Amino acid sequence: MTTETVEPQTPAYKLAKVVGEILAPWVVLVLLSLAVPWKATGYSIGYTLLWGFVIAFFCAAVPMAFIVRGARKGDWDGHHVRNREGRVKPLIVCFASTAVGLAIMLTWKAPTDLVYMAIAMLVSLVVTFAITSWWKISLHAAVSGGGVATLAVVYGPVALLLLLVVALICWSRVVTGDHTTGQVTAGTALGFGITILTFVPTF
Numbered sequence: 001m002t003t004e005t006v007e008p009q010t011p012a013y014k015l016a017k018v019v020g021e022i023l024a025p026w027v028v029l030v031l032l033s034l035a036v037p038w039k040a041t042g043y044s045i046g047y048t049l050l051w052g053f054v055i056a057f058f059c060a061a062v063p064m065a066f067i068v069r070g071a072r073k074g075d076w077d078g079h080h081v082r083n084r085e086g087r088v089k090p091l092i093v094c095f096a097s098t099a100v101g102l103a104i105m106l107t108w109k110a111p112t113d114l115v116y117m118a119i120a121m122l123v124s125l126v127v128t129f130a131i132t133s134w135w136k137i138s139l140h141a142a143v144s145g146g147g148v149a150t151l152a153v154v155y156g157p158v159a160l161l162l163l164l165v166v167a168l169i170c171w172s173r174v175v176t177g178d179h180t181t182g183q184v185t186a187g188t189a190l191g192f193g194i195t196i197l198t199f200v201p202t203f
Helices: 011-022 026-040 045-073 082-109 112-133 138-156 159-174 181-202
Strands: none
Touching: 011 159, 026 045, 026 138, 045 082, 045 112, 045 181, 082 112, 112 138, 112 181, 138 159, 138 181, 159 181
16 A cells, blocks of 8 residues: 655645654653553642653653664664664664563552553554564554553543544654555554553453
């Protein structure tokens, strides 16, 4: 399936670029690092900030810092790592950093929802890594899809309305030519499905 790139100077393309930046995986993870702990800790500001920092630092900040550093060195083609071959090292670093974050959560007895969210991230990264060896599945879609699934478990079915935002993210990745419709669809299904399956023991 081919991409459906729009001419760079059109309003649609410019909008798609903006959407891809403001709803990038690391941004979505930072938002989740506040939304999930807020409910999981019983709306405690202190614990929300504490666990939010752990999640944001190990699941978003460390991986993003590594990716930006690699992009500046020319190891891959930008902070979105558009070339499939360049995604191996970033995915390994994402997994390792998230694993450290999970270890801290388990040691400090973090709320169950936070632990399962981290586990879902790790499983998604493993599957994504395997798929990336032969196909450029969308990380934007996988992270946002998993994020909506997490919020649906924590806050209830009303969070599924955020799938409209996921659809917007998927549209942006196709319009900019970074992914095909199949790749964003698969990414969304992967992130959403793995997250729901991970949380099954909590139901």
